[in-house]
């Protein structure tokens with residue numbers, strides 16, 4: 001598939017909201033908003049990050065909006081994240097999107113976090129050059145309990 005990144009448009013937000021509320025995706029990502037169905041909180045979050053210094057991109061596959069990816073956080077501690085619509089999983093989209101984002105954003109180091117059992121996300125990160133540097137525990141809203149997570153690091 002032809003994977004491209006572009007700036008986020010207002011019309012993408014309802015698509016992201018639907019993608020966020022997929023139960024299987026939520027379970028996989030684990031570290032998710034407290035109440036992903038809270039549309040006001042979702043809108044407030046996107047309003048805040050769209051006016052911040054975060055780099056936010058919509059992922060297009062063959063021209064369709066299939067997810068989002070971002071570099072966010074404070075300088076020196078910036079993290080990557082991504083989310084792909086379940087209907088498009090397993091086609092190399094997250095890997096291509098993260099590679100594109102890393103080309104657009106040259107700053108290093110960059111960080112990432114993933115639930116220790118999120119094999120898909122860990123594979124995407126590994127393929128893009130991230131390496132596990134630490135193991136931590138954190139409360140995962142989508143699991144309702146503390147779980148293990150990996151902290152990963154991409155050097156220049």
Ligand SMILES: CC(C)(COP(=O)(O)OP(=O)(O)OC[C@H]1O[C@@H](n2cnc3c(N)ncnc32)[C@H](O)[C@@H]1OP(=O)(O)O)[C@@H](O)C(=O)NCCC(=O)NCCS
Pocket residue numbers: 025026028029030081082083084085088089090091092093094095096113114115118119120121123124
């Ligand atoms: C994780 C996620 C982004 C992967 O997206 P994707 O477009 O399917 O990923 P890719 O197709 O680029 O897959 C990359 C690799 O991961 C593997 N992979 C993908 N999902 C997997 C899974 N559930 N279990 C094991 N491996 C998986 C693929 O086989 C591929 O490996 P390969 O190249 O060796 O064959 C997607 O499942 C998702 O959005 N999940 C919900 C949100 C989330 O977890 N975001 C990350 C938060 S840290």
